[in-house]
Amino acid sequence: MEIDKVYEPQRFEPHWAAWWVGHNTYRAEAHPGQPYFSLAIPPPNVTGSLHMGHMFEHSIIDAQVRWRRMKRTPDGKAVDTLWLPGTDHAGIATQIMVERQLAEEGLSKRDLGRDAFEARVWKWKEENGGRIVEQMKRAGVSCDWSRERFTLDPGLSRAVREAFVRLYEKGLIYQGDYIVNWCPRCQTALSDLEVEHEEGEGSLWHIRYPVVGSDESIVVATTRPETMLGDTGVAINPLDPRAARLHPRNVKLPLTDREIPIVLDEMADLAFGSGAVKITPAHDPNDFEAGKRHDLPSIQVIGEDAKMTAAAGKFAGLDRYEARKRIVAELQELGFLEKIEPYKLNVGKCHRCKTVVEPLVSKQWWMKMKPLAEPAIAAVEDGRITFVPANWSKTYFEWMYNIRDWCISRQLWWGHRIPAWYCGDCKGVTVARETPVKCSHCGSAKLTQETDVLDTWFSSGLWPFSTLGWPDDTPDLRAFYPTSLLVTGFDIIFFWAARMIMLGMEMMGDVPFRQVHIHGLVRDAERQKMSKTKGNVIDPLVVNDKYGTDAVRFGLLVAAAPGNDIALSEEVILRGRKFANKIWNASGLLFSKLPNEPKRESLADRWIGSRLNTAIDRANKAFEHHRYHEAADAVWTFFWDEFCDWYLEVKKSDTDWGFAYQVHEKALLLLHPLMPFITEELWHRRGHQTSIALEPYPQYEPALNDADAEREMKLLQDIVTAVRELRADHKIDRKVKLSGTLSLGGSVPMETIERLTNVGLEVRPREGSGFDLKLDLPEAAGTSDEQRERLKKDNEQLDKIIANSLRQLGNESFVAKAPAHVIDGMRAKLAEYQAQLAKNRAALSE
RNA sequence: GGGCGCGUAGCUCAGUUGGUUAGAGCGCCUGCUUCACACGCAGGAGGUCACAGGUUCGAGUCCUGUCGCGCCCACCA
Numbered sequence: 031m032e033i034d035k036v037y038e039p040q041r042f043e044p045h046w047a048a049w050w051v052g053h054n055t056y057r058a059e060a061h062p063g064q065p066y067f068s069l070a071i072p073p074p075n076v077t078g079s080l081h082m083g084h085m086f087e088h089s090i091i092d093a094q095v096r097w098r099r100m101k102r103t104p105d106g107k108a109v110d111t112l113w114l115p116g117t118d119h120a121g122i123a124t125q126i127m128v129e130r131q132l133a134e135e136g137l138s139k140r141d142l143g144r145d146a147f148e149a150r151v152w153k154w155k156e157e158n159g160g161r162i163v164e165q166m167k168r169a170g171v172s173c174d175w176s177r178e179r180f181t182l183d184p185g186l187s188r189a190v191r192e193a194f195v196r197l198y199e200k201g202l203i204y205q206g207d208y209i210v211n212w213c214p215r216c217q218t219a220l221s222d223l224e225v226e227h228e229e230g231e232g233s234l235w236h237i238r239y240p241v242v243g244s245d246e247s248i249v250v251a252t253t254r255p256e257t258m259l260g261d262t263g264v265a266i267n268p269l270d271p272r273a274a275r276l277h278p279r280n281v282k283l284p285l286t287d288r289e290i291p292i293v294l295d296e297m298a299d300l301a302f303g304s305g306a307v308k309i310t311p312a313h314d315p316n317d318f319e320a321g322k323r324h325d326l327p328s329i330q331v332i333g334e335d336a337k338m339t340a341a342a343g344k345f346a347g348l349d350r351y352e353a354r355k356r357i358v359a360e361l362q363e364l365g366f367l368e369k370i371e372p373y374k375l376n377v378g379k380c381h382r383c384k385t386v387v388e389p390l391v392s393k394q395w396w397m398k399m400k401p402l403a404e405p406a407i408a409a410v411e412d413g414r415i416t417f418v419p420a421n422w423s424k425t426y427f428e429w430m431y432n433i434r435d436w437c438i439s440r441q442l443w444w445g446h447r448i449p450a451w452y453c454g455d456c457k458g459v460t461v462a463r464e465t466p467v468k469c470s471h472c473g474s475a476k477l478t479q480e481t482d483v484l485d486t487w488f489s490s491g492l493w494p495f496s497t498l499g500w501p502d503d504t505p506d507l508r509a510f511y512p513t514s515l516l517v518t519g520f521d522i523i524f525f526w527a528a529r530m531i532m533l534g535m536e537m538m539g540d541v542p543f544r545q546v547h548i549h550g551l552v553r554d555a556e557r558q559k560m561s562k563t564k565g566n567v568i569d570p571l572v573v574n575d576k577y578g579t580d581a582v583r584f585g586l587l588v589a590a591a592p593g594n595d596i597a598l599s600e601e602v603i604l605r606g607r608k609f610a611n612k613i614w615n616a617s618g619l620l621f622s623k624l625p626n627e628p629k630r631e632s633l634a635d636r637w638i639g640s641r642l643n644t645a646i647d648r649a650n651k652a653f654e655h656h657r658y659h660e661a662a663d664a665v666w667t668f669f670w671d672e673f674c675d676w677y678l679e680v681k682k683s684d685t686d687w688g689f690a691y692q693v694h695e696k697a698l699l700l701l702h703p704l705m706p707f708i709t710e711e712l713w714h715r716r717g718h719q720t721s722i723a724l725e726p727y728p729q730y731e732p733a734l735n736d737a738d739a740e741r742e743m744k745l746l747q748d749i750v751t752a753v754r755e756l757r758a759d760h761k762i763d764r765k766v767k768l769s770g771t772l773s774l775g776g777s778v779p780m781e782t783i784e785r786l787t788n789v790g791l792e793v794r795p796r797e798g799s800g801f802d803l804k805l806d807l808p809e810a811a812g813t814s815d816e817q818r819e820r821l822k823k824d825n826e827q828l829d830k831i832i833a834n835s836l837r838q839l840g841n842e843s844f845v846a847k848a849p850a851h852v853i854d855g856m857r858a859k860l861a862e863y864q865a866q867l868a869k870n871r872a873a874l875s876e
Numbered sequence: 877g878g879g880c881g882c883g884u885a886g887c888u889c890a891g892u893u894g895g896u897u898a899g900a901g902c903g904c905c906u907g908c909u910u911c912a913c914a915c916g917c918a919g920g921a922g923g924u925c926a927c928a929g930g931u932u933c934g935a936g937u938c939c940u941g942u943c944g945c946g947c948c949c950a951c952c953a
Contacts (some may be wrong), residue, residue, distance in 0.1 A: 035911095037913085099916095111927070137930085165921080167905085227949090251953060297952080307953050314951075317953090319951080343903090372952085373953095389951090401927085414942090422880090425880065425948070428878085428948090429949070432949080521948090524948095524949090555887095555888080557946090589888080589901090591889075593892065594881095594882090595891085595947095596888095596889095597888060601888080601901080601902060602888080604915075605901060608901095608913095610915090611913065611916090612916085615916085616912060618913080659889090663900075666900085666901095673916085679917095695947095719911085754919065755918095755919065757907095757918085757922075758918070761906085764908075764910075764918085767909090825899065828897085837935075838933075847932090849895080852934090857896095859896055875936095
């Protein structure tokens, strides 16, 4: 067997990436009723390019999926394992991107018209939509590419219509005029979740509204003076002392010729401002409700383009902020402006384009959420779905208990067009799965389809079952639903996870997944969010190529504690790279030895077998509990500290390498979920023809633990370390042979110690555990200064610990209450400390 | 206004149900071109576990409070 001298992942990673895809290595078989593990990928946007967030998430998913695929049932059977890949059409994001392209050509989407625009986006999708998929393939994710899906596929589109119609027929989808978040840039309504709130410095303008037929005025405070033109009322609290004399009266709205009523409403806080609040039903959610309570008209003074409407009179046509300036100036001039206070306020911004959203009244489609939320809450409450880490369920509940109806319509051209048709004759609405030929109310054929499309998250919400063939009852659906696990970031628990649960319960009558693993964010070394504008991104395409995908994966996973953000720097990746390099070189050493049939196992063989068993146990448990950093640490410690630093070093003086080969093979299997490429490469170098990914994962076997071997090996390590310490303390060149007396018992091979330490030793057994070490040191007959200092320090520590142990052991409560193994352990340790102290003192007195 | 989380070695972080000198990587110091690996080997320094109380035989780990930092949700003008 041979191996390239240097670890160069670039030489084999692309090969295996293509090989896996070409061989359908990760193709899942559907056997309804059989054990399975399934996971639907959080579909990346088609417009996207692989970034570190994907890389991190995919590393986690891939580790879990690969482990599941390898893991066998108790009776040794493989489990049908499916990781279903796909992409999301990402309504707004994609539309914005194509609009930008058009803009470069001096065109707008309106110039093209709806059909041509849609065709244009599809064309873009066909040409470029596969980019991120190709990047994922290169990264080696173990998806079943034969089942790749796209949210606008015909099948998924059918699922969308089916779900929409069912919800509509149940009365869970309705249409209505309500106040919505309107993005003037994207020209569409947004759901509450798509609005980001940002605190900013604003002002509170106090404006005086004269009471009609009185000398009195009411002062209202507002953060948005431009909306005053749309005021249709002023509220004061019923408990306000002024209520009695002001209530059934009007105020004159400044800058207009309108009179508006004073109403009594608890929305006016006596303690805030002047205790009165203006009501603008058309431009504020609170006021919208107040308007309905008091039957006030709604006057829209700001349009969809964020410019003042004709209703704004002489301010018509002005941008809302320009209008604000003019209005304030005019109020001031006319003496209506009482005062201006600095004020902190939250402004809502479109999370796609960061434009300040405008609350507007608009006719939209809504989903009634309360009835859907109930079973979804129950599913988490009773444990049919669990969150990892568990605390995230609180966040989920918090949102679900306070859920509000979801605005699902978008005024976009890219997406699932709402399956509703308006009748030109009776004006009725027909909602249908297939394009209807006539109105369901009057039979008229004059039907025109709703132009709005659905929020992208509507189709995403169906993803766990729409991808498996729903609404048809397919073998895939029966074999793989509910999916086993969802892995995603906390930022989309509400956007996606919660909606999948609600729609899964509603459509399938069962949970969409049994576990939700919430991971953290990938940040830069300074814990800042990575963003192109900040220039702090680490591009996975660059580092995957430079250091190898395995290195990036391992670095990410070893740094990732459950749920915590990860501070990524090249240093983190380098850690993975170093480990891969180590694996490579250790394998090279092994391959230079003959793989003979293992004969009698040596101490080292028995020891490494036992250590391997422990690592296997740790890794399996870590994967089971989604603790990837622990899995990474387990394999790292085993492979580097134990296999390389001790086992291989000891084996170098051995000719019998058969057992080492066996351990190496197990180690590759153990490592595979974390580092798929290097393990596949080495697997094949060992002569295998099929993928390591389909082999059984090593299982912990209690019988393989070897306490004797561990104890003896520990002794060997202690001796070797002690001699090395002496050498270092006395600055003795390792080539200088030392001679001396060493007393120890057991079967520790002296040749090994001599080779590892370059010491010739005579061995004598010693009572109890531990050993004495005496060497003839060439020059420094006594104890070196460094050693002296260290011993002194060590003794101080020992004194403290011994005193502490004695105190505890002398404490009756402790002896009475502490478990036996703790007490025994402490006694044993105490003896060791005392022996150590005595030894140190002897050395010091030399 | 609610909710969640964090503060452990110079830096980035681990630390399962409270239990036996608190760990890793990087960085640092001292040696080493030892025939797998300098992306390495060997040895070493470095921590009153934010602070103050409490529970306990025993607290980095549980409870309360304080300080500092972060995130999420929310229609208070």
